[in-house]
Amino acid sequence: MVSLPDDNVGHKPKYFEIDEDDPEALKRKIMKLSKELKRLRAEVEHWKNEVNKIANPPLLEATFLDFLPDGRAVVKSSAGPTLVVEVSSRVPRELLKPGVSVAINQRGNMILEVLKGLEDPYIKAMEVVERPKTRYSDVGGLKDQLREVREVVELPLKHPELFKELGVEPLKGVLLYGPPGCGKTLIARAVAGEVGATFIRVVGSELINKFIGEGARIVRDVFNLARKKAPSIVFIDEIDAIAAKRIEMGTSGEREVQRTLMQLLAELDGFDPLSGVAVIAATNRLDILDPAILRPGRFDRIVYIPPPDKKGRLEILQIHTRKMKLAPDVNLEKIAEMTEGATGADIKAIVTEAGYNAIRAGRRMVTMEDFEKAIEKVLSKRIGATYRVSQKKEFQFHTI
Known part of the structure; x- marks a missing residue:
């Protein structure tokens, strides 16, 4: 006769007798105890991993910039400085492209993983309408102005083959100006609705950030989001908040606004109007805008939106x-x-x-x-x- 403990975990074991002449009962009991041992080992492993996660220091988010000739990487840390770091062997190098978000350890000496699909909370908070329901029939008293906007925005989005066949580069953007409440935003939504494009509305003041370089990064992320959701229309309302005339001397805050403006200018110069992204901006104060934003090749068409007659x-x-x-x-x-x-x-x-x-x-x-x-x-x-x-x-x- 043998005595084995019962499988009631956490309780005082109860011993019972198994007849040595009954091998089947013994096998069943051993099999049951083996399963219980396997479960307990898995639970111990789980809690070991949890303890390791708590003990490990947090990772820092950074932006990958470029590779050095010796194989190391240059990253811009979210904390501010630009760092030269090693790349973990677990990270595929083909995923490391300029502008990609990566995670580095707290000491900042190695890239441990690539952060895919990371979107800034500022971008998520902006108005993004996949397919606006506004139509041209919802716009009244602006027939001529609507025609001008449609020529610049609708044709390249709906019929890019016309421009490719003719070898003509379409106009890049439209700037709407005039008194408040006259239909600037309504026109942009109506064009997006008729074209079936994603409508991304950004207010100029939302692009201003107290941290150095953050405003420029938000502008870059907005255009990246627009490319991912193409065909799309980026509507920048109150653009005068970041595009006012620049001055030589100013505070650190004014210099940060200028950095944001320069990033916007770079995005306007760099994007292809046939890529499925169109840009519309609006302002109540055309007279204070920087001349750089008004030159051809950025906002090629400037349309006055008057009070209705x-x-x-x-x-x-x-x-x-x-x-x-x-x-x-x-x-x-x-x-x-x-x-x-x-x-x-x-x-x-x-x-x-x-x-x-x-x-x-x-x-x-x-x-x-x-x-x-x-x-x-x-x-x-x-x-x-x-x-x-x-x-x-x-x-x-x-x-x-």
Whole structure:
């Protein structure tokens, strides 16, 4: 007779007797204990690995720049300095290309792995719309301006073979300028929607970073993302935040803005307009932009987006009221006359406010009186006589 411990882990073993004359029972018990031993060994190995992970120092993220003749690598550490490091034998050298993110050990003397698909959180936070639903029919009063933008953006994205066949290089970018609320962003979204392109909206102020070199890296990452998601349209709103005229002397912050601008200029010079990426920028202040951003080969077409005239205001009203239940007394032409000086954004606000007026009155239909009250409320806040005068003085330029 033999005595073997029971397999209840963590409890006091219970001994029982196995008849030596019953080898099958003994085999079953040995097999069971072998499985339990294998499981326990795997669990011990797991916890050893966890302890090693805790004990190992963290890795630093860096950007690979180039190889030296002796086989070592030059990297730009996220902490700031440029380092010369060794490359681990586990890292395939064909994966190391300029601009690739890599992980180096804390002492900064070896590349241990390549970080694939790493995207900056600033880039993830930006507005990226795979296929915008905005269409040309959603743009009112800007027929000529829309045609100019379409020629530069839509043709190379939809029919690149035309340019290749003719041997003509298409224009690279479009700069839209004019008063706020007149449809600059709307035009960019409409073109992206009609072409079926990814719409990447970047605000100029988001490209400014307090750390040296970070703004330039974000610009580079934006264009890399655009190439990955091609066909795509990069829309840089408020570009004057980074593209204002440069001065010789300035603070360290101003110099960082200039570095970001230089990276943007380099991206505009370097990308191929037939690669499936188009660039549209917008500003309210064309007069303060650096001449380098305006020269041909970067933003080849500069388009003025004016406040809508009477016909344009009527088209915008028709767009925003097409799903609205209007009373018979509503006269959109008269409303267009009453809203002289209003922008497209103002007209949209008027239509929305008129709908709220009807809801407050308990009606299921919007009347002319609702629109009159909405015009008085919206325009009294946004368009006084002073605003009209400033509009005429500041935005009377239509050509460069």
